[in-house]
Amino acid sequence: MERYLSGLAAAAARALGDDLVGCYLHGSAVLGGFDARHSDVDVLVVAAGATSAAQRASLTAGLAALPCPAVGLELSVVTRAAAAGPTAAPRFELHLTTARDDPKVVDGHARGGDPDLVLHFAVCCRAGRVVGPGPAAAAVFAPVPAALVLAQLVAELGWAVGHATGEYAVLNACRAWRFAVDGALVSKVDGGRWARDRVGAADRALIAAALARQRREAAVRLHPAAVAAFVQRIGAHLTAP
Template identity: 45%
Template sequence: MTAPVVLDFARDLAAVLAELRSDLVGVYLHGSAALGGFVPARSDVDILVVVEESSDAEGRRKLGEAIAAAARDCPGVGLELSVITAATARELGSCQYEVHVNTTGTEAAVVIGGDSDTDLILHCAVCRAHAVAVAGPPAEQVFGEVSRDRIVRATLDELDWALEHAPTTYAVLNACRALRFAVEGIQCSKVEAAGWYLERHPDNPVVLSALAAQRGDSAEPPGADEAKDFVRGVTSQLVSL
């Protein structure tokens, strides 16, 4: 169940977007808010916004700045949001976005689109299967199917990024989630994925440590070397499956 405070925030943001864009198609919650495992002290709010038409750079900038301003009271550690066109939601194509807004840092970041973002492969796949439609039609009517191979390739890129840039808890739990999808075709939260992994490997200390840190039961996340070894092991399994 999505936390009421997250739903209220997303609905308020959807109202702002509806005033800004007459071609708004929908606003979709994904990530931990939709999959479960949202922890206010550690989770961000993930949203995909779909509009019918692309706009010029100035229009994208104004839209991004308005979203950042509306996100000042975002629950959790902040907002991570991308605006994409309906065509991108259906087909992904080159994975271009209109604007990306991230308020999880000390200052809000507004990035004008134009470049491709392969993270959209994973975000759109999760949205199609699990998104909460805050505004607009059900997600399966907006987001096209994404092939298993494309999801796995994007997952491998995400795991490589996590090894270099993400906290060890995120990297380990995301690896569990990637492995479950590759084995069973099931998308789930990081916490649920850790539980799935531990059912098969009950004494794995790296996953146990990551899960405890994610839940707030322990302040000690997995060590960097142990996390890298675990993620690299999962990556090898993904390549061979």
């Protein structure tokens, strides 16, 4: 992992030159729960200002040449101004993923903002790790208002039920619940551990099964109806007046 991150930082430096502010690791690699068997390597690259098409193409090519020691890389390039002024859908320069089942390269200049960046910015501000030279994450990423973080966590609940695994949906709901209670941003695994002791027997068993599947300790089946009902209850709790 360290060799990979060093190579990533070097590729960003070659592509962006003096326009590079820094590369910042976030996600499960800094919050905990990272498992190379099913986790992405999550990185935000911050540029001093708008990037050129040549810079974006150079970065994409440089990163494609690096073998990722996990499921894949999920990386976005944002400007320093975007990182310093979080909105409900921050603008971005480039987004790319290298996971085998979902590789993509998206030019942010042709798109609107990306709501997913709300949580990425929030994690970077609180726990991001600078990779290679550059200022500390807290000096680049402004604190994200709690209302924006909670709104994005709630929005992800419905997406997870329809598009993610059962364990992801359950544990994602648990970490959203944790943030709503005390403002802590934690990994899905830590969210599940926290919630497991605060629910009834049926939900406790569901969360325990989700944790076991997430850690690849067991292949217990999560019934889709039970997953959807749990996520719906958490969502109703989070949006209650």
